[in-house]
Amino acid sequence: MTRAPSSFGSSSDDESLIAALRLASGHDPVPDEVTATARAAFGLRLPGAATARPLAVPAPSGIRSTGRARLLRFGADGLTVDLDVDSSGGLVDLAGRVCPPPGAGARAEVRTPCLTESRELSPTGQFAVVGLPPGWFSVVCHRPGHPPVATSWTRIRPE
Amino acid sequence: MVDQHTIEAVLAGDQDAWDVVVKHFGPLVWSVVRAHGLSAADASDVVQGTWLRLVESLPGIRDPERISSWLCTTARREAALLLRRTRGEQLTAEPVEPADPVGAGHSADPVLAVLTADEGRRLWRAVESMDEPCRSLFRLMAAAPDAGVHQLAGRLGMPTGSYGPTRRRCLDRLRSLLVPQEAAS
Known part of the structure; x- marks a missing residue:
């Protein structure tokens, strides 16, 4: 494996040089539980799925965001997934809509590293899941006859 | 060692191969x-997300040589996002990401270089050749990753307000020590 000769060059930022010093010193080993969650991440792989990437959401005109409800939009394969994220009591509520509505037999699966909740989509493509733990989540849309579409992993922390 | 075979095995669903990837790149991330x-708890959160994103993105990366820079870029971006949030900046939507952080010219990244033991030793040899307070500052910074600025400054016998500027000067000095050797190579 060859390395570029300018590895420690002036273009490197402070954090990266600090990370390099720490990594080379071996004084800050990865905690076991961090390694365990990294290993467990593999259990959430979804072979053949299309990843829906974040899209810009037009800001609602004339309304100043209160910071509570957040609208996230993801898109892939001609499908848009809109998610309203709200939190109460330290838990996260998701209300989602898949556009265009995929029709009968479609499901939305809300996945977190520790649990998965499955919902049948309404005829208008809507679903809701309440009381999720804060942290990383991904929504997978399953449609009969199509590969699944999964929103890229996103972190939600309660306000 | 993570090579093409490892990646192919991961893509075929082999958990053992994934564990090899985690073991190899875990300390880097x-x-x-x-x-x-970041605190240990926040750091754990960011690290978890970085690996989840690798699971999702690996089919598009495949090249073992690119995984380290991809991990660095992703981890750095997520860490910076979380820092901005903990500093109280209101973020309404987090997942704005570049289309593909891979291959964006990260050959100049020191943390990638020290994945090889030789480069790690060279880095610390340079530190050991430095004058005070830089040598002690770096030793302490590495040995006490959870110490706050106040504590570090106290241990170094300097006012808290001097720690940041001193660290910056020392980092600049360290970089300048490392560059001439490279110019000759």
């Missing part, structure tokens, strides 16, 4: 995130 001054 952890160091990058921790260097942003």
Whole structure:
């Protein structure tokens, strides 16, 4: 494996040089539980799925965001997934809509590293899941006859 | 060692191969995130997300040579996002990401270089050749990753307000020590 000769060059930022010093010193080993969650991440792989990437959401005109409800939009394969994220009591509520509505037999699966909740989509493509733990989540849309579409992993922390 | 066979095995669903990837790059990801001054809990959160994103993105990366820079870029971006949030900046939507952080010219990244033991030793040899307070500052910074600025400054016998500027000067000095050797190579 060859390395570029300018590895420690002036273009490197402070954090990266600090990370390099720490990594080379071996004084800050990865905690076991961090390694365990990294290993467990593999259990959430979804072979053949299309990843829906974040899209810009037009800001609602004339309304100043209160910071509570957040609208996230993801898109892939001609499908848009809109998610309203709200939190109460330290838990996260998701209300989602898949556009265009995929029709009968479609499901939305809300996945977190520790649990998965499955919902049948309404005829208008809507679903809701309440009381999720804060942290990383991904929504997978399953449609009969199509590969699944999964929103890229996103972190939600309660306000 | 993570090579093409490892990646193919991961893509075929082999958990053992994935564990090899985690073992090889885990310390790199952890160091990058921790260097942003995140607490252990926040760092764990960012690291978890970085691996989840690798699971999702690996089919598009495949090249073992690109995984380290991809991990660095992703971990750094997530750490910076979380830092901005903990500093109280209101973020309404987090997942704005570049289309593909891979191959964006990260050959100049020191943390990638020290994945090889030789480069790690060279880095610390340079530190050991430095005058005070830089030598002690770096030793302490590495040995006490959870120490706050106040504590570090106290141990170094300097006012808290001097720690940041001193660290910056020392980092600049360290970089200048490392560059001439490279110019000759």
